[in-house]
Amino acid sequence: MAEQKLLMTEAQMDKAIHAMAEKVIEDGLSEAVLVGIKTRGVPLAHWLARRLAQITRKTPKxxxxxxxxxxxxxxxxxxxxxxxxxxxxxxxxxxxxxxxxDVLYTGRTIRAALDALIDFGRPKFVRLAVLVDRGWRELPIQAEYVGLTIKTKIDEVVKVMLEECDGKNEVLLKEHFSKRT
Amino acid sequence: MSLSVRHILSVNDLTKKDCALILKTAQNMEEISERSVKKVPILRGKTILLCFFEPSTRTRTSFEIAAKRLSADAVNISSVGSSLSKGETLLDTAKNLEAMNPDILVVRHAQSGIPHLLAQAVDCPVINAGDGMHEHPTQALLDLMTILKVKKRIAGLHIAIIGDILHSRVALSNIILLKKMGAKVSLAGPASMIPLGIEQFGVPIFYDIRKVIPSADVIMMLRIQREREADSFFPSLREYSRFFGLNKETMKHAKKDVVILHPGPVNRGVEIAPEIADGEHSLILDQVTNGVAVRMALLYLLCGAKK
Known part of the structure; x- marks a missing residue:
């Protein structure tokens, strides 16, 4: 069993997502739509949408x-x-x-997501929101909205657990690669 | 998750798990065909050889579109005008095609067993796109998807396959696959078109279609294969149509929520009346749409198959 460390509790996750929502409004992007990257980006996008709706009284798509x-x-x-x-x-x-x-790491997932989005049309702009930025980028990609920035070792795993997928909300740092999902 | 097989030669080889993976992948790929830009890059750089040594419009086009929607390069080879008509043996042709490094070979042939033979001779995955009077696995998979989408289940359904069972590779693949998935399958048609020994698949046989229609959840009509001289198996097309055709009159006895499948091409007014083929129960065009999705799923899953 690899050692693991708690990075964020549910309350800390909620606080971080609330702060992201406030920054989105501050930037004047309350009309933006959200696109969650499967699997764990989707419940996170809904979470962010709920926090945005609390401020603007309008749930984004x-x-x-x-x-x-x-x-x-x-x-x-x-x-x-x-x-x-x-x-x-x-x-x-x-x-x-x-x-x-959920996690920004090499940036390759975001590269793929940008290609996928552009096949659907020509967006006015695309911004990136992630719960955890753990470094080790391999492509020139940065997130606009970040819940938590941490330094990690390359073989560590940042595991974002979400109620919809894992039964509870928390973020863990695990020591070694277990099986990559 | 990956398939338990490297080739798609017979539905016999597929496990229930394989079928579930193929159908799930197909259903999730459907959306690609509804986009305005109908292409994703997943199979970029893959080469798929479509070797149709027997005429085909629907299946060949379906495979070609499936390959192109996934960004693979599809290359068509037909027997007319190829080196086969210059006397080259099929195995030599296959070896030569293999030397061009294809990633998948899709084969249709008028003789049963040719895709199996080629699968042993070449190094890449082979998909049987119909071999003689033997099997047509991708058709059975798309039929399975079509039924599942409407009926939400396969197990426990009663499926009646009606018509020219003898010449039909669609029938054999469907009998095996639907039985495997837990459906009850009955066959009906003229005695001359029911192959000997077919009952060993555990399918009841009826010579009067009125006996099987009332309890059927799905009616699968088969084409009279006139290119295989099927019309010498009964006195006249008119008589066939009267006794074994699906029309308004026979449909009166069917369940209200029955669905009708036909692998195409339809002989309108022979095995099925035009108003039934175009009617509310017909899923004939859904079958074609689903066919592209199923073939996309198979090409994707086989391209990752290990040696």
Whole structure:
């Protein structure tokens, strides 16, 4: 069993997401739509949408994006990833979009998400919101809205647990790579 | 998750888990075909050879569109005008095609067993797109998806397959696959078109379609394969249509929520009346749409198959 450390409790996660919502409003982006990156970006996008709705009294639209069809590492993974459903229930053309994901690491997922979004149309702008930025970028990608920035070792794992997927809300730092999901 | 097989040759080889993975992937890929830009980059740089040594419009186009929506390069080869018509053996053709490094070979042939033979001869995954009177696994998978989308289940459904069972590879693949998934399958048609020994698949046989229609949840009509001289198996098309055709009169006995499938091409007015083929119970065009999604799923899943 690898050692693990608690990075964020549910209350801290909520506080961070609330702060993100406030910054989104401050930046004048209350009309933006949210797109969650599967799997854990989707419940996070809904969480952010609820916090935005508390401030503006208007729930932003939330889409779901599966980036597996846009991955750049298919020749390297042992098995074909399972394809999940992409559901963008609004026009991407001319929309302001905030992409939401749990952890920002190499930046390759976001690269794939940008390619996927652009296949749906030409957004007015795309911003990025992540709960945890753990460093080790391999591509020139930065997040506008970040819940927690931490320094990590390359072989550590930041595990964002969400009630919808894992039964509870918390963020853990694990020492070694267990099986990558 | 990956498939338990490297080739799609017979539905016999597929486990229930394989079918679930194929259908789930297909359903999640459907959305791609509804976009204004109908293309994703997942199979960029993959080459898919479509070897149709027997005429085909629907299946060939379906595979080609599926490949292109996933950004693979699809190359068509037909027997007419190919080196086969210049006397090259099929195995030599296959070896030559393999030397061009394809990632998947899709094969249709008028002779049963050719895709199996090629799968042993070449190094890449092979998909059987219909071999003689034997099997047509991708058709059975798209039929399964079509039924599942409307009926939400397969187990416990009664599915009646009606018509030219003898010449139909669609029928054989469907019998095996639907039985595997827990459906009850009955066959009906003229005695001359029910193959000997088919009852060993555990399917009751009826020579009067009125006996099977009232309890059917799904009616699968088969085409009279006139290119295989099927019309010498009964006195006249008119008589066939009268006794074994699906029309307003026979449909009166069917369940209210029955759905009708037909693998196409339809002989209008022979095995199925135009108003039924175009009617509210018909899923014939849904089958075509689902066919693209199922083939996209198979190409994707097989491209990741390990040697």
């Amino acid at each position: 939330v889409g779901e994006l599966d980036i597996n069809l846009y991955r750049d590492d298919l020749s390297e993974v042992a098995e074909q990833p399972i394809i999940h459903k992409t559901d963008i229930p609004f026009s991407v053309d001319n929309s302001g979009i905030i992409l939401v994901d």
